[in-house]
Structures are given as structure tokens and as C-alpha cells.
Amino acid sequence: GAVVSQHPSRVICKSGTSVKIECRSLDFQATTMFWYRQFPKQSLMLMATSNEGSKATYEQGVEKDKFLINHASLTLSTLTVTSAHPEDSSFYICSARDLQGQTQYFGPGTRLLVL
Amino acid sequence: AQTVTQSQPEMSVQEAETVTLSCTYDTSESDYYLFWYKQPPSRQMILVIRQEAYKQQNATENRFSVNFQKAAKSFSLKISDSQLGDAAMYFCAYRAGTYKYIFGTGTRLKVLA
Numbered sequence: 338g339a340v341v342s343q344h345p346s347r348v349i350c351k352s353g354t355s356v357k358i359e360c361r362s363l364d365f366q367a368t369t370m371f372w373y374r375q376f377p378k379q380s381l382m383l384m385a386t387s388n389e390g391s392k393a394t395y396e397q398g399v400e401k402d403k404f405l406i407n408h409a410s411l412t413l414s415t416l417t418v419t420s421a422h423p424e425d426s427s428f429y430i431c432s433a434r435d436l437q438g439q440t441q442y443f444g445p446g447t448r449l450l451v452l
Numbered sequence: 453a454q455t456v457t458q459s460q461p462e463m464s465v466q467e468a469e470t471v472t473l474s475c476t477y478d479t480s481e482s483d484y485y486l487f488w489y490k491q492p493p494s495r496q497m498i499l500v501i502r503q504e505a506y507k508q509q510n511a512t513e514n515r516f517s518v519n520f521q522k523a524a525k526s527f528s529l530k531i532s533d534s535q536l537g538d539a540a541m542y543f544c545a546y547r548a549g550t551y552k553y554i555f556g557t558g559t560r561l562k563v564l565a
Contacts, residue, residue, distance in 0.1 A: 369551060375495075380543060380555045428495060434551055439485065441553060443497035 339365050341433050343444035350421055351452055358416045358447045360431030366411040367433035371441065372404070375428040387414040421451040454479045456546050458556035465534045466564050472519075473529045473559045475544030481505075486520070486527045487545040487553070490538075500542070503527065531561075539563045 340363040350356050360370055368389050373381040385395045385406050393406035403425075405417040414433075418425050428448050432441040455478045465471035477486070488500040503511045503520050510518050515535075519528045531538055544556040 371552070380557045381497075381553075383552055383554075386552060430495075430497065432497070432553075440487075440499060440502060441547075441551075442499075443489075445494070445496045 339363075339433070339435060339440075339442040341367075341431065341442045341444040343429075343431055343447050345447060346445060347448045347450075349450045349452065352422055353420055355417055355419045356421055356449060358418075358429055358431075358449075360414045360416070360433070360444050362412045362433040362435075362442070365433075365435045365442075367414075367435060368411060369434040370408060370414040371432045371434070372406060372414075372416050373430045373432070375430060375446075377428075381430060384416075418449065421449070423451045425449065426451045454481070454546055454548065454554050456544055456554050456556040458542075458544055458559050460559045461557070462560045462562065464562045464564055465531070467534055467536060469534055470530060470532045471534055471561065473531075473542050473544075473561065475527045475529070475556055477525050477527065477544070477546050477554075479525070479546065479548065481548045484546060484548040486518075487547065488516070488518070488527075488529045489543045489545060489555075490540045491543060491558075492540040497543075501529065534563050536563050536565060 342361045344359045370387040372384045385393045387393045387408040389408045395401045408414040430446045432443045484505045486503045490498045515532045541558045545553045
């Protein structure tokens, strides 16, 4: 099946620094990628929809200046958490929609810990 | 607004037995997709099964099958011959035309040896 990778798998950073997370579709082209956040023992909450070559669409309540999304190619989207704070600590998951569009394939997630 | 509800926070099943996980949803759309995803301790989301709303026939994938009741807006997952490796969080998800997924709150499945 389709494979989506994320890098890094785990990151620890100091408060106030920025962290970039990459999401790649390895064997298919993805015009749309999605970024989710998952708190412990909770469901996935959609943060934003990333479209190749255009601006991301953010869900209500998600600060676009804090969570910068870039979808520069059909296989790569990045999420940058700017000026990270401890409350940004979470599990971030990306997914990619293939060109046929019916199913999303999920990356393995990135665990972010902000000290 | 569309919503997805999983009313069972946790379920247990004996190995080799059958268990059914419940999911209900609310939508005014007529064309949509429903999914069950499994999230093991590794936290990798794995697609278990998919159902197109326009199909009356219930989807099946080996030991996994769904009971899709469109009028009742119900989409339950049946796992037959449960195995230890089935232990995980199971999320029901809904998707309509915007391709955005709406997830339920999840059901933690424990498989007892």
C-alpha cells in the first residue's frame, strides 16, 4: 500500500525555538496533505489542509502564524511550529491523499516535547 | 455539522471470539465515505476497512466486516476470531466531499488471552 513518512519521529526542543516536521509521500503523488494533532488518549484533531502550490487551509482555532505549513511539491509538506511552548507538546500526524482521492494514508507521527 | 460518535471508550474480547465496535454519525450529505482505522501502541494509523455510502453491500476484509445502516447512520465494525494483535485503539472516521476526515473519539480494544 501507499507509504507516508514523517521526520523526525521524535523531537525535544527548548521553549521559544522553532521545529520543522516533514511529511513525505514515498510512492505516490499527493496533491493534498493533512496535519493532525493528537493529545494522549484522545482522537485526532485536524489542524490544517495542505494543498500543493497554494496556501494551507486552517481549521477554526488553529493559529496559522504559529503552525506554518508549506506544500512545495507533490510529495512533501512541512509543518513548522514557531516559537514553541510547552503547551505545543503533542503528537503530530500527517496524512496524504492520493490522486484518486478516496483514502488518506497516514504517516507514523512525530512526538514533540517542548521543555 | 458532521459528527462521529463512538459510545464505547473501551471494549474487551476473549481471543478467538467476536466483538463489535459501534459508531454513529450525523450528516446531511448523501454521498460520503466511512472508515475504520486501527491505532496500535506504535500510533501508526492503519486503515482497517472502508465503506462507500452509495454501496448497499457491507464491506468485508478478511476477519473484519461492517454493518452499515445508512438510514440509521450507523457503522459498526465486527472483528471475528479476535487475535492478540487486534488490540489497539479503533477510530471511526467520516469523509465527504472536502476530503477532510472527522474522527470519533475512539474505542480501546483489549484482547484477552
